[in-house]
Amino acid sequence: MNLPVKNAVVLLSGGLDSATTLAIAKSEGFECYALSADYGQRHRVELDAAARVAQALGARAHRVFRIDLAAFGGSALTDPSIAVPEKPAEGIPVTYVPARNTILLSLALAWAEVLGANDIFIGANAVDYSGYPDCRPEYLQAFEAMANLATRAAVEGARMAIHAPLVDLPKAQIIRRGANLGVDFGLTVSCYQPDPEGRACGRCDSCRLRRAGFAAAGVPDPTRYPP
Amino acid sequence: MNLPVKNAVVLLSGGLDSATTLAIAKSEGFECYALSADYGQRHRVELDAAARVAQALGARAHRVFRIDLAAFGGSALTDPSIAVPEKPAEGIPVTYVPARNTILLSLALAWAEVLGANDIFIGANAVDYSGYPDCRPEYLQAFEAMANLATRAAVEGARMAIHAPLVDLPKAQIIRRGANLGVDFGLTVSCYQPDPEGRACGRCDSCRLRRAGFAAAGVPDPTRYPP
Numbered sequence: 001m002n003l004p005v006k007n008a009v010v011l012l013s014g015g016l017d018s019a020t021t022l023a024i025a026k027s028e029g030f031e032c033y034a035l036s037a038d039y040g041q042r043h044r045v046e047l048d049a050a051a052r053v054a055q056a057l058g059a060r061a062h063r064v065f066r067i068d069l070a071a072f073g074g075s076a077l078t079d080p081s082i083a084v085p086e087k088p089a090e091g092i093p094v095t096y097v098p099a100r101n102t103i104l105l106s107l108a109l110a111w112a113e114v115l116g117a118n119d120i121f122i123g124a125n126a127v128d129y130s131g132y133p134d135c136r137p138e139y140l141q142a143f144e145a146m147a148n149l150a151t152r153a154a155v156e157g158a159r160m161a162i163h164a165p166l167v168d169l170p171k172a173q174i175i176r177r178g179a180n181l182g183v184d185f186g187l188t189v190s191c192y193q194p195d196p197e198g199r200a201c202g203r204c205d206s207c208r209l210r211r212a213g214f215a216a217a218g219v220p221d222p223t224r225y226p227p
Numbered sequence: 228m229n230l231p232v233k234n235a236v237v238l239l240s241g242g243l244d245s246a247t248t249l250a251i252a253k254s255e256g257f258e259c260y261a262l263s264a265d266y267g268q269r270h271r272v273e274l275d276a277a278a279r280v281a282q283a284l285g286a287r288a289h290r291v292f293r294i295d296l297a298a299f300g301g302s303a304l305t306d307p308s309i310a311v312p313e314k315p316a317e318g319i320p321v322t323y324v325p326a327r328n329t330i331l332l333s334l335a336l337a338w339a340e341v342l343g344a345n346d347i348f349i350g351a352n353a354v355d356y357s358g359y360p361d362c363r364p365e366y367l368q369a370f371e372a373m374a375n376l377a378t379r380a381a382v383e384g385a386r387m388a389i390h391a392p393l394v395d396l397p398k399a400q401i402i403r404r405g406a407n408l409g410v411d412f413g414l415t416v417s418c419y420q421p422d423p424e425g426r427a428c429g430r431c432d433s434c435r436l437r438r439a440g441f442a443a444a445g446v447p448d449p450t451r452y453p454p
Binding site: 017063065066067068069071072074075092096098099100101103104106107110111114133134136138139142143145146147149150151152154155201 | 290295298319336360376379
């Protein structure tokens with residue numbers, strides 16, 4: 001008996017969270033179409049990481065969509081004149097990229113509609129995270145509500161679901177979940193300012209959250225740092 | 228006394244509706260930042276039209292954002308193998324571009340946040356239109372609700388408004404409104420498949436709606452057709 005194929009679009013940055021999200025989607029039986037964005041980010045080695053992760057976890061396809069968010073600026077991740085902070089600070093940090101997840105989810109929505117997919121996965125997390133507004137559950141719910149009015153598929157009765165399976169998990173639990181699903185975290189890059197070989201700075205917000213997560217999870221940390 | 232500057236991002240396709248929308252935003256006192264998208268559409272002469280309209284109507288800036296929606300396909304406007312229909316048909320036509328307005332509004336949201344603008348204008352219309360789901364008022368309201376959870380500006384208390392001043396107007400009223408505001412409709416291109424000189428086919432859905440609108444409005448129709 002053949003089960004019907006369920007396609008899903010999975011946003012894949014190349015970091016730890018999105019790799020785990022892809023593994024979860026696969027474990028739930030989805031044929032996964034991984035979508036990365038080359039959005040002018042300074043940490044572009046993450047795109048190579050995304051390609052490795054997509055292949056290792058058996059994504060059906062991996063597409064890197066070019067979109068020049070650096071043209072808008074306004075973020076340390078897209079504007080070289082704004083330094084990546086290396087100490088925790090109050091409020092939403094300068095690494096926030098204006099409307100990034102809204103743009104990425106919109107692209108995923110377009111691809112999903114063309115594929116006939118009713119499911120989009122995103123590795124957003126609102127526990128051990130940088131305080132980005134577009135990682136919060138209430139935002140993701142609002143996007144889903146909008147998506148269900150936006151498309152021909154919706155008008156014709158399909159229901160689009162935005163899955164954020166990590167949204168309520170501490171980083172350590174994400175790491176354990178990924179490890180149990182066989183994610184090779186050595187393929188992933190979380191650092192906001194890795195060197196050209198993909199080695200992590202160890203000082204940015206993303207590095208700090210990652211390092212603490214591995215320690216708390218009791219999982220060996222494969223992150224590469226410069227000697 | 229100097230009034231505070233109010234910035235707005237205005238989506239500008241180069242057609243009649245978005246030109247009128249830009250004129251309305253200007254008439255309401257906004258400094259207008261016009262945003263067009265080169266999304267792989269077959270009717271790219273509309274981008275030249277957008278540039279002319281932005282200049283004629285005094286936009287503060289005009290930016291053409293490149294985004295390759297043709298990579299996803301699924302529409303007669305982005306896939307040369309799907310013909311533009313030249314007769315009315317039931318349902319949502321094949322000129323629908325998956326998630327187009329969601330992507331365009333997301334880009335507008337990003338630019339608005341960087342500019343410190345709390346207002347986005349879109350020429351969506353749900354009366355004399357092609358039945359696109361992402362032109363309906365309920366969709367636009369859902370996008371606005373999502374946008375107000377998506378950004379740092381929203382978290383910090385700003386309220387983003389999505390303005391669709393044409394949404395409930397018949398085409399003839401849009402044309403009269405634009406004419407009263409001094410829009411030179413001769414600069415605009417509505418046709419889905421204009422020739423390289425920007426002359427309209429006269430047969431596609433968009434041409435039919437435009438031609439009927441000018442006739443009903445009693446406004447001279449400057450549309451150029453091939454001899």
